[in-house]
Each structure stands twice: as C-alpha cells, then as structure tokens.
Amino acid sequence: MRIPLSLLSLITSLLVIGYTYFNSDSIGEKQLLIYIVLFALGVCLIHFIRNKALKVVFVIPFFLIYSLLSFVEFAHGDLFNSRITTSTISILLETNTLEIGEFLNTYITGFHIVVAFLLMGTLIIAFIALLKQSSGNSIPKIIANNKLMLSLFIVSLICLYMFREHFLPIQVANTIEDYQHQKEIIESVNVTPDGNFKNVIHEPTSNKKLVVLVLGESTTRNHMSLYGYYRKTNPLLELRKDELLIYKDVISPNTHTIPSLGKALTLDDYEVPSKKYNSTLIQLFNKAGFKTYWISNQRPVGVYETSTKIISRNSDVSIYTDISEGAFDGKVLGHLKKALKDDSDKKLIVIHLMGTHVAYNRRYPETFNTFNDEPITSFKSEKAFQMINEYDNAVLYNDYVLNEIINEVEKKDLESAVLYLSDHGEEVYETRNKNGHTESKGSKPMYDIPFILWRSNKFLEKSETFEIVLDRPYSSENLPYSLAHLAKIKFDGYIKEKSIFDSDFIIEDRIILNDKLYDEVFKEE
Numbered sequence: 001m002r003i004p005l006s007l008l009s010l011i012t013s014l015l016v017i018g019y020t021y022f023n024s025d026s027i028g029e030k031q032l033l034i035y036i037v038l039f040a041l042g043v044c045l046i047h048f049i050r051n052k053a054l055k056v057v058f059v060i061p062f063f064l065i066y067s068l069l070s071f072v073e074f075a076h077g078d079l080f081n082s083r084i085t086t087s088t089i090s091i092l093l094e095t096n097t098l099e100i101g102e103f104l105n106t107y108i109t110g111f112h113i114v115v116a117f118l119l120m121g122t123l124i125i126a127f128i129a130l131l132k133q134s135s136g137n138s139i140p141k142i143i144a145n146n147k148l149m150l151s152l153f154i155v156s157l158i159c160l161y162m163f164r165e166h167f168l169p170i171q172v173a174n175t176i177e178d179y180q181h182q183k184e185i186i187e188s189v190n191v192t193p194d195g196n197f198k199n200v201i202h203e204p205t206s207n208k209k210l211v212v213l214v215l216g217e218s219t220t221r222n223h224m225s226l227y228g229y230y231r232k233t234n235p236l237l238e239l240r241k242d243e244l245l246i247y248k249d250v251i252s253p254n255t256h257t258i259p260s261l262g263k264a265l266t267l268d269d270y271e272v273p274s275k276k277y278n279s280t281l282i283q284l285f286n287k288a289g290f291k292t293y294w295i296s297n298q299r300p301v302g303v304y305e306t307s308t309k310i311i312s313r314n315s316d317v318s319i320y321t322d323i324s325e326g327a328f329d330g331k332v333l334g335h336l337k338k339a340l341k342d343d344s345d346k347k348l349i350v351i352h353l354m355g356t357h358v359a360y361n362r363r364y365p366e367t368f369n370t371f372n373d374e375p376i377t378s379f380k381s382e383k384a385f386q387m388i389n390e391y392d393n394a395v396l397y398n399d400y401v402l403n404e405i406i407n408e409v410e411k412k413d414l415e416s417a418v419l420y421l422s423d424h425g426e427e428v429y430e431t432r433n434k435n436g437h438t439e440s441k442g443s444k445p446m447y448d449i450p451f452i453l454w455r456s457n458k459f460l461e462k463s464e465t466f467e468i469v470l471d472r473p474y475s476s477e478n479l480p481y482s483l484a485h486l487a488k489i490k491f492d493g494y495i496k497e498k499s500i501f502d503s504d505f506i507i508e509d510r511i512i513l514n515d516k517l518y519d520e521v522f523k524e525e
Contacts, residue, residue, distance in 0.1 A: 190278075191277045191278060191310065191313065191314065192278060192283070192314070193283065193286050193314045194283055194286050194287040195277075195278040195279055195280060195283030195284070195286075195287065195314075196275065196278040196279055196283075197279070197283060197284055197287045197491050197492070197493075198491065198492040198493075199490075199491060199492045200284065200287040200288050200489065200490070200491040201288075201489070201490045201491070202288040202289055202290075202346070202487070202488060202489050203488040203489075203490070204346075204488070205415065205462040205488065206414075206415040206458065206462065207345060208345055208346075208414045208415060209290075209345065209346045209347070209414070209415050209416075209487065210340075210346075210347050210349070210409065210412065210414045210415070210416035210417075211285075211290075211347070211348050211349070211416070211417055211419075211483070211486060211487050212336075212348075212349045212350075212351065212405065212409055212416070212417070212418040212419070213281075213348070213349070213350045213351070213419050213483065214351045214353065214402060214405060214418060214419065214420040214421075215261065215350065215351065215352045215353065215421065215422070215423060216353055216355040216356070216398065216420060216421065216422035216423065216449075216450070217257065217298070217352075217353055217354055217355030217356065217357045217422065217423055218355055218356050218357045218358065218422065218423070218424065218425070218426045218437060219355050219356045219395065219398060219422040219425065219426065219449065219450060220422075220425030220426045220427075220428070220430075220445040220446070220448050220449065221250075221425070221448050221449060221450040222425070222430060222445050222448055223391060223392055223395050223426075223428060224395060224399075224450055225238060226238060226241070226244075226246055226450070226452070227246070227248070227450065230376060231371060231375075231392055233392050233395040233396050233399060234395075234396075234399045235396075235399065236399050236400060236403035237399050237402065237403055237452075240403070240406070240454075243454055243455075244452055244453065244454055245452065245453040245454075245455075245468060245470060246450075246451075246452050246470060247451040247452070247453075247470050247471075247472065247474065247500065248470055248471050249471055249472065249473045249474065250421065250448075250449055250450075250451035250474045250475070250476060250500075251447040251448060251449060251474075251475055251476070251510055251512070251518055252264075252422070252423060252424040252425065252447055252449050252475070252476050253475050253476065253477045253510070253511060253512060254424060254439060254512070255424045255425070255437040255438060255439050255442045255446040255447065256424065256437065256439055257308070257423045257424065258307050258308070259439075260423045260424045260476065261307065261308050261311075261423050262276070262307045263476070263477035264421075264423070264476045264477055264479040264480075265280055265281050265282075265308070265311050265479070265480070266279050266280050266281070266311070266480070267279040267480050267493065277310055277311070280311045280314070281311075281348075281350075281479075281480055281483060282294070282311060282312065282314050282315050282348075282350070283314055284480065284484065284489065284491065285348040285487070285489070286314065286315075286316070287491075288346075288487070288489045289346055290344075290346040290347055290348045290487070291316050291317075291342060291344040291346065291347045291348075292314075292315040292316050292317070292347075292348045292349075292350075293315060293316065293317045293318075293319070293339045293347065293348065293349040293350065294312035294315040294317070294318045294319065294350050294352070295319045295321075295332050295335045295336060295339065295349065295350070295351045295352070296308075296312065296319065296320050296321065296332075296351075296352040297321045297327065297329050297331060297332050297352065297353055297354050298320070298352055298353075298354055299320065308352065312350070315350070317339070319335050321335070328354075328363065328364065328365055328397065329353045329354055329355070329363070329397070329398070329401045330400075330401055330404070332351050332353065332401070332405075333401070333404055333405070333408065336349065336351065336405060336408055337408060340408060340409070340411075340412055348487070351405065353398070353401065355394070355398055355422060356391055356394040356395055356398060356426065358435070358436060359390075360387065360390035360391045360393070360394045361390045361393075361394075363393075363394035363397060363398075364393050364394050364396065364397035365397070368393050368396050368397040368400070369393055370392075370393055370396055371388075371389045371392045371393055371396070372389055373389075375388040375389060375392070377429045377430070378429075379429045379433045381433075384429040384433070384435075387428060387429060387435045388428055388429055388435075391426070391428045391435070402420055402452075405418060406418050406454050409454075409456070410456060413456070413458070414456060414458060415456060415458040415459045415461075415462060416455075416456045416458070416459060417453060417454065417455045417456070417459050417486055418453070418454040419451075419452070419453050419454075419482075419483065419486065420450065420451075420452045420453075420454075421449055421450060421451045421452070421476055421479070422449040422450055423449075424437060424446060424447065424449065425437070425445050425446045425447055425448045425449050426445060426446060427443045427445050427446050428445065430443075430445050431443045431444060431445060439513075440513075442512060442513060444522045447512060447518060447522075449476065451474070451476070451500075453486075465485070465488075465501075465502075465503075466501050467501065467502060467503040467505070468501075469505070472500055472505060472507065473507050473510065473519065474500045474510075475508070475510045475511075475518075478498040478499070478500070478508075481494065481495055481496070481498035481499045482498070482499045482500045482501055484499070485499035485501050485502055486501065
C-alpha cells in the first residue's frame, strides 16, 4: 500500500516539530520553531490565494509582522532562556524609553542582528515568489501540490493551536486587556495622604527624628566587598564597617523593580489596589506626623504610571531628577542636603537610586572606572569580562553615593538612621553565562540583596528595643514592619514578629517565583 506524499508529510512534520519542541533545552529554539510553523502557515495561505492583488496585500503585512514577532521571541529566549510571559509584558508597559534603549544597547548583539536580517529576508523571498508568479513562471511542483499544501496547512493550524499560549500576539492582547482593567481599578482608587492606617502612634524618644530609606537598583550583595567579594567595591563603607549592621541573608521576593517595591513599600494587601495604595510606607509616616520626602533618580513613568510613582504621590515633597545621559546618582545629594535643612521635627526621606541598573557603564563617571583587569568568573569571554568590570565599577560608585548620604545625615547630629537595600539583585556571570535579571528564570544572585543599617550616636543611645542578629533569613516584603520598628511607630495591624530588628522576630517562608520557597530552590548553592 502506497502512503500518499501528503500524509507522509503530515506525519513527518508532526514528529519533527514534536521532537524538537519537547527535547530542546533552548527556549529560543522552541519559540523560533513556533514561528517556523507560522511561516509554513503563511506559505500555504499565499498558495491558495489566486488573486494577485490580494496576494500582495496579504504578503507585505504578514511577513513584516512575522519577522518582528519571531525576532522578539527568539532574542528574548536566547538572552534569558525563558518565554515572554504576561509578567514580562506588564513590566515592559511600565518601563520608560530610556531603560528600553539601555536594555537594547546592552543585550542585543551582532548575532541577534544577523538573525533579524535573516528573518526579514523571508519578506524578500516572498516578493520574489510573487514576481515569479506574476511573470508567468511556474512554482515548484512540490509547492503546487494542493494536497501537500493542505496537509501542511492542517499541521500548522494544529501546532499553532497547541502552542497558542506561547504565541506573542495572544499574550500581548491578553496582557493589555488585563492591564487596562487593573489600570481602571487603580484610577478608581481614592488614594489619601494617610491611607487606611488606624490608631497610628509614634513614640518619640527625642525632639528630632530622622529616618532615611535608600532604595538601590539591581545590586546583588555578591559583588559587594562588605559581603566578602574579592574586589574592593566598598572601600568607603568598609572604613565605617564598625558603624554598620550588615544583614547577611536578606532577599527580594521578585527580580524586577515594580513587583518587588510594590511589596516592600506596602503592607500585606499588595494584591488589592484599593488596599495596596492606601497602605504604603509614605502614608504610614504621614499619619505618624513625619514630613515625608521622595527623592528619585529614576524616571517616574513608563507607558503607564508606575507603582512607585503612585506610592510616592502622597509624600509631602516629591522630586524626580533629570536622568538624561550622564545624570549619575550623585545628583540626589544636593536634594538631600536641602531636605536635611528642613526644620521639621520628624522626617522620612526616601531616596530611589539608579544604582547598578543596566547599562552598567552609564552608572558611574570616568573617575570610577577602576576595574579593568580580567575578573574571576567561570565564563571566559570578552563580553563577560566587560560586563563584570562595568558592574563592579557601578557598585564602587554606589559605595561612594551611599557613604555620602550617611555623611550628610551624620552631620546633622540627630537621632537618625539610614537603611539601605536594593529592590532586587542581578546575575552577572556568576551562576549563568548571562547578565541581567528575569522573573521567570530567576537565579540566586537576582534575589540576594544588601540590607545595611547605619545609626547615629543619638539613635544608639535610645536603641533599647533593638536586637541584632545579622544572619536572620528575611524578605524585603516585610520592610514596612522593620521600618516602623526603626521609627518607633505602632498601628493597628503592626506585627512585631515581622521586624528583623525585633527580639520576637519569627522566621517565615520566603516565597519567590509565585509559589516556590527560596531556601528550597537554592538550598544547594
């Protein structure tokens, strides 16, 4: 019995696609495979369209969109070995154009450009095929075989249906719909300066109280000499090491700014906008009678208003510096000095840095271009060496900025404290042959963050409620309780066991990747 060529093609195609999809370790290859199927579907449709005008109308947009989507999917999979998810798209919607430009400049290589040109080449091939048909040239018999083309068309539809959840246009459509819904909810929320806090009590221990919260960006503790890194990336902070409490086992619950700070700066109801944006640190300190400042060297908005912008909105003074090219984090120091001159008895000053955010080489002035030798890493490539050196230089400059912040606060001689932590960490060729951070495939350095506290002499005189245990396992999502403890603020719903500074502190499971335990995922590292 002779097996029809069309049926043989159908069986072979399904086997090849199935084997490749389920056995490939590369997410980029799997995603590219989906677009190979999509390409086959397009070829089939072109074949069955007999009207030349309709053919042209179909071919041009189809292959332009096809080339763009397949390149985006492949590049993301190749760079991060993870699929584009709705979370990825949501983060992109809250990312500003400067960050997108820096991302492309850092990650897109010549290889990706070659792939882009090859994909765009399919458009040229389509035009050539059209020209041949319109000039009377016959196409190959194998393509002219309607049965074979119909079989290929069926296979393509089956595969696209199977992989539909990974098909970018569907993901984008679903994400935008959900995002618009969430945006409407947020806009309908009545955010008030004091939020929903009840029975807020501040227990003053002196006439003047100053709390400074410094939020870093993309800084893993693994590249800080304060935490044992082999390079002296914290020379200034090390000089005052005896003045610092350096907590050794603090993590971020997420590997991106928006979800991590959305948890760190609000209380437990961070999944419900009406509660989340009325339970922020700013509102708590407002209610406790503090004058609140928000000084940021990050842009306030992306495509939509970011969560941090909404949170900062209720501060008494909100300052966003101009972070055009060359605007390093040192720019916040002038604004800090002005805030420190304010005669208010109680002040909370939040400083949001660009820190060591990609592109690393834009995070420090030339005078901090210190590390240029070959770094220690298992991944021996010029790109790895370059990224590690630039990142370490950025950490070095971050050391300078943080030390200057402490210097300025120290000069005021008040009962004061400076708490520094990063929103999340960063992978810099430590456990993977990549740099950056991604939510779906987080590595340990992406979660490991610094958590450092400086206290003035007057603060130390009144720290009888403090317990110092530097190796406590802790997640920054419980930051509101620790900062409230630091400022001696109590309120309905305050849980002292969640403060890393309290003698009654209780170790909790640290959740990452939505439902996984950090200590289980990375127990062997």
